[in-house]
Amino acid sequence: MTPADMVLTPTGLRFRGRRLPCTIGRGGLTRDKREGDGATPTGLHRVIGLLYRPDRVPRPHPWAKPIGPRDLWCDDPAHPAYNHPVRAPFAASHEALRRADPLYDLVILTDWNWPCAQPGKGSAIFLHRWRRPGHPTEGCVAFAAPDLRWLVAHLRPGLRLCVGGRRPEARPTGPARQP
Template identity: 60%
Template sequence: MTPAELVVTPTGVRFAGRLLPVSLGRAGIVTDKREGDGATPAGVHRVIGLLYRPDRIAAHVLPAWARPIHPQDRWCDLSGHPDYNHLTRKAFGKSAERLRRADPLYDLILPLDWNWPDAVPGKGSAIFIHQWRRPGYPTAGCLAFCRRDLFFIARHAAPGTRVVVPQRGP
């Protein structure tokens, strides 16, 4: 049996027999992703984790492999730093994205393996599956879904689930 995969199409993301509306990066899909470009990287990526806010989401509604987001958790986007494109608990000023946000966008996150684990400086970091602000509102490069669909993905994906982002034509 082939494991389920998320496939980006022109009309949404196909996953587990459903077509889910998605928001992608404000700069579209690119094959030459760079840090801070606002683009979603084309390619075949894999889910590497499931992180959640334990003060907002009960652990029992998620798979056992989900891990809580601690108040000091950050994702390093300081190109060239040893922690670049990794979860860290170190502060880097504006070069470490706080995972505990005031808004609900990162209440539930599935990080992808883009430029991970051996991050190449400048190739981009923090490509997540997370909650959207609203339908059609672009991300900084991530794949974003409504909360209901995000929970569906979290409950049915597993570590290693493929996320296919095809290159789009001109």
């Protein structure tokens, strides 16, 4: 790991000399991620994108993409668009990206099971705002709003997030692609 990496530890996320308190999935950490298990997958993940609610927050980076009213994320392992952004109307199982609560006002996208998603290996491992301190996610990593804003201010595509300390498999090191 390099000093430029984000490292998830039992006490929070270490990045740029700071430790940001965060929560992970209700299923803890796992090496064998499955759709719906509520666990956060271990390994080395890369930042591939940034989404934001333009009606609630200013554009954080030129490469950030706005979340519109019809924006969804497919979480149906049987659908060809599994673990990819889609637009409403969309009949298959999905998660709305534009929410009434502020959890997805800023969303950091990772490359977990992307771009060639393996059905059932889990979708949408995001970094986003938490409901409250200590409240687990469905597998994502969540932060207090001020910490998430600080993290977003220091992001760049391709930044690495190490979850669980060890890199379980080789991953391409080329430039990150936008979803």
